[in-house]
Amino acid sequence: xxxxxxxxxxxxxxxxxxxxIVTTAVTDKPSVFAFPTFGSYLAAWVxxxxxxxxxxxxxxxxxxxxxxxxxxxxxxxxxxxTTADACADLCRVMGLSAQERKYVGVLVERExxxxxxxxxxxxxxxxxxxxxxxxxxxxxxAFEIVSQWYxxxxxxxxxxKSFRPDPGWIASELGASVTPAMVISSLELLLxxxxxxxxPEGSYRKTHERxxxxxxxxxxxxxxxxxxxIQKAYNAVERQSxxxxxxxxxxxxxxxxxxxxxxxxxxxxxDQFVSTLRTQNEPYxxxxxxxxxxxxxxxxxxxxNRIQGASAK
Numbered sequence: 174x175x176x177x178x179x180x181x182x183x184x185x186x187x188x189x190x191x192x193x194i195v196t197t198a199v200t201d202k203p204s205v206f207a208f209p210t211f212g213s214y215l216a217a218w219v220x221x222x223x224x225x226x227x228x229x230x231x232x233x234x235x236x237x238x239x240x241x242x243x244x245x246x247x248x249x250x251x252x253x254x255t256t257a258d259a260c261a262d263l264c265r266v267m268g269l270s271a272q273e274r275k276y277v278g279v280l281v282e283r284e285x286x287x288x289x290x291x292x293x294x295x296x297x298x299x300x301x302x303x304x305x306x307x308x309x310x311x312x313x314x315a316f317e318i319v320s321q322w323y324x325x326x327x328x329x330x331x332x333x334k335s336f337r338p339d340p341g342w343i344a345s346e347l348g349a350s351v352t353p354a355m356v357i358s359s360l361e362l363l364l365x366x367x368x369x370x371x372x373p374e375g376s377y378r379k380t381h382e383r384x385x386x387x388x389x390x391x392x393x394x395x396x397x398x399x400x401x402x403i404q405k406a407y408n409a410v411e412r413q414s415x416x417x418x419x420x421x422x423x424x425x426x427x428x429x430x431x432x433x434x435x436x437x438x439x440x441x442x443x444d445q446f447v448s449t450l451r452t453q454n455e456p457y458x459x460x461x462x463x464x465x466x467x468x469x470x471x472x473x474x475x476x477x478n479r480i481q482g483a484s485a486k
Contacts (some may be wrong), residue, residue: 334456
């Protein structure tokens with residue numbers, strides 16, 4: 174299976190997983206009840222705060238919470254687990270209500286869960302704390318599978334020749350930000366969604382050759398996944414040799430009427446790239462991410478007017 178997470182032109186995604194999720198507008202304050210981790214909520218909250226308050230700064234947040242800006246950044250990126258102390262201080266500064274603080278506390282409990290049983294207990298607490306009618310994930314499985322990068326990576330790992338159905342080994346391959354308990358919970362989720370199946374030997378196998386995300390996954394989940402994978406590419410610059418990675422950037426002018434054609438060309442390249450590298454008779458050795466970013470580098474007139482208007486106030 175080739176796992177593809179992509180946005181359509183209207184900001185949603187298209188494909189096969191089904192979900193009934195209320196999508197919050199980008200300019201709205203994010204609801205903590207719509208996030209699978211405190212780190213992902215913190216990242217969305219900081220983005221919202223920067224957009225709505227010109228005086229806000231990450232350094233100011235860190236100063237009021239008595240934490241270092243680097244720690245807050247690592248928590249938001251999923252590179253550092255959240256301690257109860259850091260969580261309490263950040264929630265206080267962010268102005269979360271008592272119920273929201275309780276919810277965040279349980280998110281942190283789940284993050285530090287040592288067994289699948291404690292993960293389930295935490296998930297039941299989260300369900301009980303969500304307000305009736307709140308903008309939260311109705312199909313939380315669909316949100317979770319897209320918003321966290323490692324779920325689909327685990328699916329693909331089952332095809333490499335060195336794969337071991339051991340949560341400890343899988344976690345060690347995925348890096349410090351993923352714990353064995355998170356892997357166990359992920360495997361249960363992937364089995365529940367039918368993306369993995371158990372083999373008679375006790376291992377796992379993929380059940381679909383190709384997977385694309387659905388139009389009903391909220392843009393906040395898609396953005397979370399994209400940001401995590403871009404961050405991993407950023408980390409690869411420092412941590413991987415040039416023999417292990419290939420990073421390239423092009424900067425060039427484009428006529429606006431050719432943007433749809435550009436999207437089509439990228440989609441065709443992506444599919445051809447994967448089909449060329451996949452083999453039927455050779456074993457796979459590693460899992461790789463292919464990130465393709467094609468975005469505007471200049472501010473068009475509407476953006477400039479909006480920025481100038483904001484600075485004049």
